[in-house]
Amino acid sequence: MSPVSRRALLGAGTALSVGGLLTACGDDEGDGGKGDNSSKQGGPWAFKDDRGKTARAEGRPRRVVAYIGAAAALHDFGIECTGVFGPTKLKNGDPDVQAAGVDVDKVTVIGNAWGQFSIEKYAGLRPELLVSTMNVSPTLWYVPEESADKILPIAPSVGILTGKTTLTKAIGRFAELAESLGADLRATKVTAAKKRFEDASERLRKAAGAAKSRGGIKVLAMAAQADRMYVGDPRDFTDLRHYSDLGVEFVTPTSTTKGGFFQDLSWENADRYEADLILVDKRTGNLQPAELRKSKPTWARLPAAESDQVIPWFNEAQFSHAGYAPLIERLAKAIEDSKKVA
Numbered sequence: 435m436s437p438v439s440r441r442a443l444l445g446a447g448t449a450l451s452v453g454g455l456l457t458a459c460g461d462d463e464g465d466g467g468k469g470d471n472s473s474k475q476g477g478p479w480a481f482k483d484d485r486g487k488t489a490r491a492e493g494r495p496r497r498v499v500a501y502i503g504a505a506a507a508l509h510d511f512g513i514e515c516t517g518v519f520g521p522t523k524l525k526n527g528d529p530d531v532q533a534a535g536v537d538v539d540k541v542t543v544i545g546n547a548w549g550q551f552s553i554e555k556y557a558g559l560r561p562e563l564l565v566s567t568m569n570v571s572p573t574l575w576y577v578p579e580e581s582a583d584k585i586l587p588i589a590p591s592v593g594i595l596t597g598k599t600t601l602t603k604a605i606g607r608f609a610e611l612a613e614s615l616g617a618d619l620r621a622t623k624v625t626a627a628k629k630r631f632e633d634a635s636e637r638l639r640k641a642a643g644a645a646k647s648r649g650g651i652k653v654l655a656m657a658a659q660a661d662r663m664y665v666g667d668p669r670d671f672t673d674l675r676h677y678s679d680l681g682v683e684f685v686t687p688t689s690t691t692k693g694g695f696f697q698d699l700s701w702e703n704a705d706r707y708e709a710d711l712i713l714v715d716k717r718t719g720n721l722q723p724a725e726l727r728k729s730k731p732t733w734a735r736l737p738a739a740e741s742d743q744v745i746p747w748f749n750e751a752q753f754s755h756a757g758y759a760p761l762i763e764r765l766a767k768a769i770e771d772s773k774k775v776a
Contacts, residue, residue: 479492484607485568487593489591495562495590498564499559500517501574502521502530503575504752505541506533506536507605508565513612513615513617516561517544518542519577522536522541534752535752542555545576556585564591565594566591566594567593568597569598570693575596594607594608601672601758605631605758608754627755627756631762635676635680638682641767646683651683651711651769651774652685653683653713655668655684655715657714658726659719660721661700661701663699663700664697664715665699665707667687667697672753677765685708685709702732704733705735710773711743714726726739737776
């Protein structure tokens with residue numbers, strides 16, 4: 435696997451100007467509380483992000499360009515983006531799984547794959563804010579590091595930490611950002627999604643407890659490439675940490691690659707860990723169960739695969755209550771229905 439594709443698997447000059455209305459983000463000197471984030475209509479706007487930097491503007495940003503996962507989260511809270519970057523459209527024009535509820539035909543895509551980010555197209559959108567997620571601060575996901583010194587001066591930027599944190603905190607940060615941009619967090623759609631998320635989490639807690647009483651269901655999260663199998667470390671992935679906190683028993687790899695997140699194995703060692711239920715990375719570019727069954731004999735012999743106890747893993751779903759509620763429900767049902775097979 436190439437360094438670029440390996441990094442993309444995880445979850446990763448002269449400044450251009452768009453006018454004098456906006457200032458780029460700088461080191462924050464405030465207390466880091468919610469009071470640093472202004473959302474008053476018509477007044478100055480500011481938001482302290484998870485890099486410890488505060489993005490500022492003379493007014494609330496309207497032309498927002500975001501990593502597709504961040505755009506999908508903002509969408510769920512009621513904020514639409516002008517442009518996006520990251521996996522947005524498939525080759526046939528259909529939405530990528532990471533686009534979620536974003537209308538991919540109504541946004542300008544300035545880069546659709548790892549390493550793609552058209553600075554010219556970005557500047558042409560006259561962006562008022564750039565938003566991305568971060569696996570590790572301060573690196574903005576899918577913003578090419580080699581071009582960052584040209585990209586970041588164009589508009590203020592916000593980075594929300596989504597790796598090695600709690601799911602509720604990541605969702606809460608997107609909610610806070612959306613509110614600062616004008617979203618109504620008391621809207622029926624938003625409050626209903628939050629209740630569904632809470633109910634789903636409680637269902638998963640009960641399902642995990644019931645599984646333990648019948649001998650336990652061991653869950654393995656993984657991503658599949660043609661040459662390697664990647665076993666996810668539940669301590670590093672925000673969603674898996676949430677599920678673990680609710681009582682789900684995960685396989686924890688004995689080691690991970692530099693930076694964490696995954697242990698990579700050859701397909702000959704696909705049976706290194708015993709698992710009763712397998713979550714398979716659904717992101718574009720990863721092999722899916724039907725392909726694995728045809729092309730990887732060691733996969734087909736795994737007890738969970740033989741028993742069809744396999745479900746998709748949306749490990750980069752949008753960080754919103756609406757985004758994660760159905761995923762938690764699906765995992766709860768899978769654990770409820772699974773039998774001890776390993």
